Amino acid sequence: MNSLLGDTMRSTILAIETERYIDEVVITIVKLSGHLNGATSASLLNTVGELVERGEHNVIFDLQELSVLGSGGLVALHQAARLLRGEPQAHHDFGWGSFHALEHDLTRGKSLGLKVLRPSPAAIETMVTSGFAALVEPYASLNTVVKSFRRAAQ
Secondary structure, three states: OEEEEOOOOOOOOEEEEEEEEEOOOEEEEEEEEEEEOOOOHHHHHHHHHHHHHOOOOOEEEEEEEEEEEOHHHHHHHHHHHHHHOOOOOOOOOOOHHHHHHHHHHHHHOOOOOEEEEOOOHHHHHHHHHHOHHHHEEEEOOHHHHHHHHHHHHO
16 A cells, blocks of 8 residues: 655655565554655554554554654654554544643653654654654664564464
8 A cells, every 4th residue: 555645846745655564463564754744644644544444453653764753743643553552533633632632641651552663863853852752662673573563462
């Protein structure tokens, strides 16, 4: 499954590719490249929603090619984690309610269970600066993140 969202100036493009990885458990890798921000976040949530509807909950977000991660992108990742856990989206409008839901989880400091693979320097900077890094599980290699799913399945 591939989807592409962009504007005419191509300054806010987000490319999303999904790939199924079959090991002891079935894992879906969601590769993001370009800009994940408020303008492109709906595309990510649509993709994650489709995965959840098909029963796929073991998802890795590969952020290696992400050149921009904005605050709207953080909200989208937060909402994606909620969908993967079987919870409803906090708010569909990406307004203040979405940010307050994210702030609530940041305050709690509890992991969202969101697995991110090879985050780009831009993604790392945004996640660290915002405190969002404390809510995700970062992995440097595909093998280590696959092992985390194996352990969870046992």
